[in-house]
Amino acid sequence: MSAPVLTEAEHITWLRVDVGLAMSARREAARLAKRIGLGADRVSAVEIAVTEAATNLQKHAVDGALALRVTRSGAHAAVEFVATDTGPGIPHLPSALADGTSSTGTLGVGLGAIARLADVFDIHTLPGRGTTVMAQFWAGAEARREEPAGIDAGGLTRPIGGEELCGDTWALRSAHAPGTAPADGGAASGAGPVLAMMCDGLGHGPQAARAGEVAREAFRGTRHTRPQQVLQDLHRALKGTRGAAIAVARLDFAAGSVEFSGVGNVSGFLVEDGRRNSLLSVPGIVGHHMPHLRTFTAAAGPGSAFVTHSDGLSDRWSPESFPGLFVRRSTVVSAQILREAGGRRDDIGILVVKATRA
Ligand SMILES: [Mn+2]
Incomplete structure (x- = not known):
């Protein structure tokens, strides 16, 4: 399961x-x-x-x-x-x-x-x-108005002009090990830990989208709940594809912690009180060349937001220049950052995850 x-x-x-x-x-x-x-x-x-x-x-x-x-x-x-x-x-x-x-x-x-x-x-x-x-x-x-396990997650993808399929993709799942998850997926116990993935399949078009689809299948199926181990599973699954830049985060807003491990040009940030904490990725290509992985941890208070995006967006945006944004729905946060930081010469993928306010 x-x-x-x-x-x-x-x-x-x-x-x-x-x-x-x-x-x-x-x-x-x-x-x-x-x-x-x-x-x-x-x-x-x-x-x-x-x-x-x-x-x-x-x-x-x-x-x-x-x-x-x-x-x-x-x-x-x-x-x-x-x-x-x-x-x-x-x-x-x-x-x-x-x-x-x-x-x-x-x-x-x-x-x-x-x-x-x-x-x-x-x-x-x-x-x-x-x-x-x-x-x-x-x-x-x-x-209606029901939240998945106390989490508000919203992402957007947009393919480069002229392409129908997008090589950037994302997914969010419970961080409970398979077989140990509560039957309700954690909804009854508030915001349980979740795993978030942002994947940028190399290049663009159908082959990049294929790498993204393989990454998502492996992400659904992995037995692991820690970012580095999940990335190793994704690496095995992506052999024979174009490969991808991927970041995986374990977000536990109830415990106030984020673990982040990324390979290639995928950005990760923790935004809280108008400040932005960068979570670093290491160079490499998942499916081709796995570097020595590193995990970065950060404190994630109940009002913080995790933002991850591909290099189709500039990483030079700053939360102070978006007054009032980070209390809005995650999809709206994603769209406003995409609108100002997204270019037109690459696939785009952005995901925002935060705890819903009680
Ligand atoms: Mn890209």
């Missing part, structure tokens, strides 16, 4: 702003909603909400994009969209969320409707820099 996988990167459809955005976003959202078994009324809710978000981007955003995917938490599934733009920002968020009042004619139109329709909604806006809006629609009422 494998340790329970809490959540993994899913295929994302990225839609750029053009005249057809609202229509294509609506169509894709409906397709995903039907696929996870949402009822007709919830399919309509997803369609209305994503149309509002897309129309907003079309009218007001500079360099906007809409990401659509199925997101999973254990056995539960949701349709999720993330609308992100570089633009004016929303100067007065509360009135924008109050819908149809003073927000008329600004980027905030329709936000109140999206917030009411969605099971989970979050937003972060930086005046003069940009905004990220996130909305989730869960299948099954009991899954």
Whole structure:
């Protein structure tokens, strides 16, 4: 039996702003909603909400994009969209969320409707820099607003221009050894330790994506719960593939500790109180050349966030330049960092994990 996988990167459809955005976003959202078994009324809710978000981007955003995917938490599934733009920002968020009042004619139109329709909604806006809006629609009422084992994890991947498949991927699972995990995956006992992986398959395109898929399969199946041992399993599994840069972290927010081991250009950070602690990787290629592994440990207080990303993002971002961001949902944190630190000449992968606040 494998340790329970809490959540993994899913295929994302990225839609750029053009005249057809609202229509294509609506169509894709409906397709995903039907696929996870949402009822007709919830399919309509997803369609209305994503149309509002897309129309907003079309009218007001500079360099906007809409990401659509199925997101999973254990056995539960949701349709999720993330609308992100570089633009004016929303100067007065509360009135924008109050819908149809003073927000008329600004980027905030329709936000109140999206917030009411969605099971989970979050937003972060930086005046003069940009905004990220996130909305989730869960299948099954009991899954709504439920957190996997006290953890809020959210990541984003985006392939380099011209490619359909992404070589960057991530996964999160319980750090209990197989066979010893509680039947509920740890949900009853609060935030149990978790293992997080960020993988950058070498190059890009189908072969890089294949390396990522092999890494995820091995990550699901490993019996180990410590980063270095997990990396050794990934190394064995990735022989015969292109290889990858991979970081694995063991995050125990309840105990206040993080262990991090990385090979190749994958960044790891612990963010707390506006400060960023770098966790270092060593040079090498998982699947080809394993260096002598090292594990870095850091204290992770209950309000801290673990951030890991591939070299498709610049590592020069700083938490102080994102006021108010790190208390938002992890997917929103990922999207705002991606928006400002992500380049266009490589696959991109970013994952943020933190404990949910009691
Ligand atoms: Mn890369």
